[in-house]
Amino acid sequence: MSIVDKILTANKAFMKSSHTPISKFPQYHAAIVTCMDTRLVNFLEPAAGIERGTVKIIKTAGNTVGSDFNDVIKSLMICVYELQVKEIVVIGHYQCGMEKTTSQGLVDHMRIHGINDNIINDILPDLRNWADAFHTSCQNVTESVANIKASKYLPDDIPVHGLIIDPDTGKIDLIK
Structure with missing residues (x-):
């Protein structure tokens, strides 16, 4: 069963109970x-x-x-x-988990998943500033x-x- 199927099945059961509107x-x-x-x-x-x-x-x-x-x-x-x-x-x-995340690790995984190097290079400075800054x-x-x-x-x-x-x-x- 996919996650969407699980969500929709759970929602059917959820909808059988009443819910008070909240601001x-x-x-x-x-x-x-x-x-x-x-x-x-x-x-x-x-x-x-x-x-x-x-x-x-x-x-x-x-x-x-x-x-x-x-x-x-x-x-x-x-x-x-x-x-x-x-x-x-x-x-x-x-x-x-961010304590062990690095920009290089993310880049390696992006490449494994077929993300083009031009796209990676476009975001690399921001990726380094974000992922490598977390200690x-x-x-x-x-x-x-x-x-x-x-x-x-x-x-x-x-x-x-x-x-x-x-x-x-x-x-x-x-x-x-």
Whole structure:
């Protein structure tokens, strides 16, 4: 059974129960930037006391937020300017796969999958700046928080915090 078939089958069962509509505006007026790691799915939320409708969650590899005009910053702009978000939290996790990811490793895998060298060369500087800059989860949370705070596209007075979660135990530590 394909993943799409599994999703549609699960949805049929889900639709048999009733669901209360919830506002698109987060109750806590907060956005969380976190990693896409599978260990965090349905784990981060209860560990942090997050329920449906309470926060906006933006997931990206390594919870990385660059310093330029990127998709995470764009999403945070929507959160702040359109969806009443007044606080931002970056939540990384220990044992992140990005700690071992390198631009060269990604390039090697891209070539194996038939991606043309011209395409690779076009993105190589950005790929190096992104993949090779990630060394530890704590460092990345700190840098992501700093990049959000320094973003000229977001207000200076919005609080931005950094946390890190243990993907095995759920313990959350304050980083910044």
